[in-house]
Amino acid sequence: MSSCSPLSQAQKERIYRGxxxxxxxxxxxxxxxxxxxxxRKWWRVGRDQGLAGLQQxxxxxxxxxxxxxxxxxxxxxxxxxxxRGHPGWGAKRVRIALQQEAELHGLPLPGPSRLAAxxxxxxxxCVAARKARKPPAPALxxxxxxxxxxxxxxxxxxxxxxxxxxxxxxxxxxxxxxMIASRAFSVQTERHWRKxxxxxxxxxxxxxxxxxxxxxxxxxxxxxxxxxxxxxxxxPGKLTLWLVGLGVAHRFIRPGxxxxxxQIERNHRTLNGLVFSAEALADQEHLQQTLDRERQVYNTAxxxxxxxxxxxxxxxxxxxLLEPRRxxxxxxxxxxxxLQRVYDYLASFTFKRTVNASxxxxxxxxxxxxxxxxxxxxxxxxxxxxLDPHHAEWVFYTEAEEELVRRPLKELDxxxxxxxxxxxxxxxxxxxxxxxxxxxxx
Numbered sequence: 191m192s193s194c195s196p197l198s199q200a201q202k203e204r205i206y207r208g209x210x211x212x213x214x215x216x217x218x219x220x221x222x223x224x225x226x227x228x229x230r231k232w233w234r235v236g237r238d239q240g241l242a243g244l245q246q247x248x249x250x251x252x253x254x255x256x257x258x259x260x261x262x263x264x265x266x267x268x269x270x271x272x273x274r275g276h277p278g279w280g281a282k283r284v285r286i287a288l289q290q291e292a293e294l295h296g297l298p299l300p301g302p303s304r305l306a307a308x309x310x311x312x313x314x315x316c317v318a319a320r321k322a323r324k325p326p327a328p329a330l331x332x333x334x335x336x337x338x339x340x341x342x343x344x345x346x347x348x349x350x351x352x353x354x355x356x357x358x359x360x361x362x363x364x365x366x367x368x369m370i371a372s373r374a375f376s377v378q379t380e381r382h383w384r385k386x387x388x389x390x391x392x393x394x395x396x397x398x399x400x401x402x403x404x405x406x407x408x409x410x411x412x413x414x415x416x417x418x419x420x421x422x423x424x425x426p427g428k429l430t431l432w433l434v435g436l437g438v439a440h441r442f443i444r445p446g447x448x449x450x451x452x453q454i455e456r457n458h459r460t461l462n463g464l465v466f467s468a469e470a471l472a473d474q475e476h477l478q479q480t481l482d483r484e485r486q487v488y489n490t491a492x493x494x495x496x497x498x499x500x501x502x503x504x505x506x507x508x509x510x511l512l513e514p515r516r517x518x519x520x521x522x523x524x525x526x527x528x529l530q531r532v533y534d535y536l537a538s539f540t541f542k543r544t545v546n547a548s549x550x551x552x553x554x555x556x557x558x559x560x561x562x563x564x565x566x567x568x569x570x571x572x573x574x575x576x577l578d579p580h581h582a583e584w585v586f587y588t589e590a591e592e593e594l595v596r597r598p599l600k601e602l603d604x605x606x607x608x609x610x611x612x613x614x615x616x617x618x619x620x621x622x623x624x625x626x627x628x629x630x631x632x
Contacts, residue, residue: 206236404514
């Protein structure tokens with residue numbers, strides 16, 4: 191036996207007394223369950239120090255002098271003074287200051303971890319409270335069928351030979367491994383380049399809907415501001431509301447987790463290899479022509495390894511890509527779009543808003559006046575807002591749930607969200623068709 195657990199006081203005394211009685215250390219080690227080296231150690235302690243030496247004692251370095259007891263007293267004094275004088279300094283910064291102190295030149299100095307422990311014990315009032323980390327959001331569920339989920343993302347900052355800058359917006363079906371759509375946009379600005387507008391992303395989605403004659407169950411994107419609402423505002427963006435009106439869920443990946451949709455990220459690399467050539471990067475027109483050609487080749491003839499294609503083209507491996515989940519044609523969009531769905535979705539939110547000096551609040555980047563007399567009377571600085579889906583009105587409340595005022599909606603109509611003229615449009619339940627589409631998209 192090469193090692194043993196710490197011995198109890200009784201076991202140590204048994205070894206000591208047994209050896210005094212003439213028994214061997216090997217016998218005694220076997221009885222107490224330790225190695226002969228351990229038994230010899232405690233026999234020698236008892237022989238040299240008596241029973242008092244076998245008393246239990248705290249193992250390791252004694253801490254009676256504090257965390258920095260091994261260092262010169264002035265090290266602790268100066269370290270504490272530096273921390274109290276600069277509460278925002280962390281242990282690493284304090285150690286740099288200690289190294290620069292002439293009085294401490296040549297003396298051993300504690301490392302950052304020991305300094306951190308010292309500050310926590312000696313001057314906890316100067317130590318910032320550690321914020322508990324929020325548990326990570328659960329990963330989004332994986333798609334199980336073609337056109338169940340479309341992943342959408344953009345390749346930005348593509349410099350073309352004519353001096354302009356382009357962004358390519360791509361859509362991919364992760365199960366069918368198909369390149370659903372790829373559209374190039376000029377994003378050149380006077381100083382640099384811009385992000386895509388939500389209306390441009392809507393255009394790309396429409397191309398996909400039209401080419402594949404289907405609406406997917408869900409579209410997944412990252413949290414770009416053009417796709418979501420404001421950076422600190424839960425109000426849904428117009429792209430989300432347009433998709434909701436069509437009965438398509440818009441889900442966002444977890445912030446900072448592009449691996450939530452790895453297929454579209456890998457799609458970018460595949461397109462780079464297939465498309466990026468001197469001819470394609472001449473200008474936006476040539477880039478779009480190459481995107482259209484290479485996407486068609488990939489879907490119909492390329493030996494793909496993605497998903498379960500196993501070297502077959504996506505449309506060969508997954509012919510169900512040609513079968514719409516919910517049939518779509520551009521001429522049917524107004525019939526498919528249901529504004530009541532948008533109202534019901536917004537009604538699931540409660541928005542807390544700050545009232546500005548003009549007694550106005552902002553919702554969906556639109557200002558709504560609540561009336562200065564009412565706000566002064568109630569002495570309100572914040573209000574709650576909920577949508578009444580039956581009357582298409584915003585209802586504003588105090589935080590005590592007292593209704594204050596109602597206001598009609600702004601820019602939450604069919605034409606704003608779809609950019610289509612709703613002539614004689616009636617808000618009826620959305621049309622849902624399921625028709626076979628057996629010709630490969632061109």
